[in-house]
Amino acid sequence: MAPRMIVIIFLLLTHLGIPARAGIPMDPPNVILVMTDDQGYGDLSCHGNPILQTPNLDTLYRESIRFTDFHVSPFCTPTRASLMTGNYAGYTGAFRTSSGRTMMHRDQKTLGDLFSSAGYATAMIGKWHLGDNAPHRPQDRGIQHVVWHRCGGVGQASDYWGNDYFDDVYERNGNFEKFDGYCTVVWFQEGLRFIEDNQDKRFFLYLATNAPHGPYRVDQKWAEPYARRKDVANANFYGMIANIDHNMGRLRDRLVELGLNENTILIFMTDNGTAAGGSFRGLDSEPSRGYNAGMRGKKSSLYDGGHRVPFFMHWPKGRLVGGRDIDTLAAHLDVLPTLADLCGIPIPDDIRTDGTSLVPLLRGSVEPWPRDHLVEQFLGGAYAKEFPPQPFHFSVVMTERWRLVNSGGERLFDIQADPAQRTDLAKMHPDVIAKLRTKYQKYWNTISPRLTPVRIDIGSDAENPTILCSQDWRMASGNPPWNFNAIKRLPKVTGPWMLRVKKAGRYRITLRQFPKQANKPVVGEIARIEIAGMVKELPVKSDRLKVVFELDLPAGPTELTTYLFDENGEAGGAYFTEVKAL
Incomplete structure (x- = not known):
């Protein structure tokens, strides 16, 4: 509802002697x-x-x-x-x-x-x-x-x-x-x-x-x-x-x-x-x-x-x-x-x-508060490497009194008496742990079906071309190259981008190891892409700033994985890849 309409409603209610809804x-x-x-x-x-x-x-x-x-x-x-x-x-x-x-x-x-x-x-x-x-x-x-x-x-x-x-x-x-x-x-x-x-x-x-x-x-x-x-x-x-x-x-x-x-x-x-x-x-x-x-x-x-x-x-x-x-x-x-x-x-x-x-x-209400707990959890990453994530692993269940921390072992703290969380009370309060684990289960049931891939659009009217970066490779564990210090070492690792082709047609896929603005040549011997069930290869020339593929793609979800092979046959990915609908 537009702000002006809210004001009109308030004035009408006031004129009629009807109190406005609390919060408007x-x-x-x-x-x-x-x-x-x-x-x-x-x-x-x-x-x-x-x-x-x-x-x-x-x-x-x-x-x-x-x-x-x-x-x-x-x-x-x-x-x-x-x-x-x-x-x-x-x-x-x-x-x-x-x-x-x-x-x-x-x-x-x-x-x-x-x-x-x-x-x-x-x-x-x-x-x-x-x-x-x-x-x-x-x-x-x-x-x-x-x-x-x-x-x-x-x-x-x-x-x-x-x-x-x-x-x-x-x-x-x-x-x-x-x-x-x-x-x-x-x-x-x-x-x-x-x-x-x-x-x-x-x-x-x-x-x-x-x-x-x-x-x-x-x-x-x-x-x-x-x-x-x-x-x-x-x-x-x-x-x-x-x-x-x-x-x-x-x-x-x-x-x-x-x-x-x-x-x-x-x-x-x-x-x-x-x-x-x-x-x-x-x-x-x-x-x-x-x-x-x-x-x-x-x-x-x-x-x-x-x-x-x-x-x-x-x-x-x-x-x-x-x-x-x-x-x-x-x-x-x-x-x-x-x-x-x-x-x-x-x-x-x-x-x-x-x-x-x-x-x-x-507003100062003293009524009983409806929330009785909060949950936070590492769902994979540098500190909880397993994927898919497991229930309870690397999580904390919080109430106004308790913190149940599961990080390399399950520990229980009375946050009111022990705000520095120095004294583990897990052995003394198994009943509290059981209740907190029950509260956690509702959270897990809510989020676990949603730990599925989220896709980037290519061929979208909102963005064309799309510049993909290796930080978004969907790796099974750990992190892909996500900063320039990592990328400058040209690590021998690659992974897939989860994509959605918005419209079927001809696409140009341009591979680089550094952004276009860096003006750096591609280092490698052979370039390969895998997308929509297709595998394409091209040679890399020493004086080239990019490797360009063109191919037809069907609409729908797909994955794109890039490879840049060196003279020993070892491959890293094209950390920066441009995809353009033609």
């Missing part, structure tokens, strides 16, 4: 959702960090409603999939950070779909990490205005060749464009440009920074206060957060100047636990140096330090102010239904969610 505001708010990358719960001075200074985020903290037991996934893609859809990442299909498992099933609807269908102007700025190709790009998922980098980080494999955080080339609405300045500054500038261009409309802005994700690069003026300190694990990491904090201050000041502050819901959150806020022994330890808010575990850990994150919500006109804490167990799954509720947007039948609206908690 008379003047629907704007929404700005800011999510940083790899910044943990303890990477804020308002959360007790004695070293890092974040004055602007501290001010937002003091003025916001804060969820203190808020959880996401332990790393990038699954958090983003759950945030966008309100569903468990396994259900969406996007549950890893590479290997063809970063893209969501086609039936998944997003916050972009929700808000654009309600008449909002929508934008995504920064990091998407839910697919680089149609139909999985942000502009394919309900987002009208997009400025973004591809892949999971600036400078990773499918990102524009040569990007290094400063003066980079990013993609604006399907076209590459050179931007001046540091990446975080660019994202906030583009976010402000979108706000200014749409200040007379209702808008939804998803501003997702790539910082402070590695590589840890920032102007040294931001890192200098933390340099050469024995209690700092990574000065550049802290400097990147300090720069984010500065830009958050600029954003909030501009909202006030534009008169938008009062009726804008501003959310600040992060996508997983800290990556470099401390020195850790493996994934699951407490830090030996640095600060982690008393928690065990870092990014990619199933302990709380891997997935408990800050979540601040500020909306003056909606009376979501004042610095109040809510300690009820909440999650990224809840953001979509909560925003729909606050903005008075009915959730259509084609959007199903695993989340719960947090509005009763925001």
Whole structure:
């Protein structure tokens, strides 16, 4: 329902003496959702960090409603999939950070779909990490205005060749464009440009920074206060957060100047636990140096330090102010239904969610809360290599009291008495474990049928040609080459891209080991492709920048595997392959 229609309905109901439905505001708010990358719960001075200074985020903290037991996934893609859809990442299909498992099933609807269908102007700025190709790009998922980098980080494999955080080339609405300045500054500038261009409309802005994700690069003026300190694990990491904090201050000041502050819901959150806020022994330890808010575990850990994150919500006109804490167990799954509720947007039948609206908690309800548990799980990848995933393996079942962690053994922790998760109580409470395993089963029954391949379109009107990158090879275990350091070694590995041919016809398939912009010759003797039951081979000439095949393809699902054989008959793949419908 369009915002204008909501206002008309409210006025009619008021005129007739009928109270408006709770949750439909008379003047629907704007929404700005800011999510940083790899910044943990303890990477804020308002959360007790004695070293890092974040004055602007501290001010937002003091003025916001804060969820203190808020959880996401332990790393990038699954958090983003759950945030966008309100569903468990396994259900969406996007549950890893590479290997063809970063893209969501086609039936998944997003916050972009929700808000654009309600008449909002929508934008995504920064990091998407839910697919680089149609139909999985942000502009394919309900987002009208997009400025973004591809892949999971600036400078990773499918990102524009040569990007290094400063003066980079990013993609604006399907076209590459050179931007001046540091990446975080660019994202906030583009976010402000979108706000200014749409200040007379209702808008939804998803501003997702790539910082402070590695590589840890920032102007040294931001890192200098933390340099050469024995209690700092990574000065550049802290400097990147300090720069984010500065830009958050600029954003909030501009909202006030534009008169938008009062009726804008501003959310600040992060996508997983800290990556470099401390020195850790493996994934699951407490830090030996640095600060982690008393928690065990870092990014990619199933302990709380891997997935408990800050979540601040500020909306003056909606009376979501004042610095109040809510300690009820909440999650990224809840953001979509909560925003729909606050903005008075009915959730259509084609959007199903695993989340719960947090509005009763925001409004101070003391009624019994319907959620009694949450589940997170590694579904294959660097730390849980088996595929297909197995039930319970590398999972955590959470309640407000308990954490059942299954990571190389089953352990049970009383999180209220033991927030650092030091004392395993599994032998003392087999009854609790049995109950938590029963709760887990509902989750598994929901997600396990959905751990199926998600395909990239070729021959699509939305994107032609399609540039495929090896990060999306669907490997049985481990990760394919997903960054330039790996690709530069020309590893002898290949794998299939899971594709859907949109229309039958003639296609040109161009093989390269580096992006076209790199202008590097193909190294090898023989090139081979396997697709749609066909095998084709061509010789590789030493002076050629590419190897080109042309063939007819039928419509429908298929796989493409490429090989570049050396003089010894060993083969790696064409890490960058262009497919064009002719």
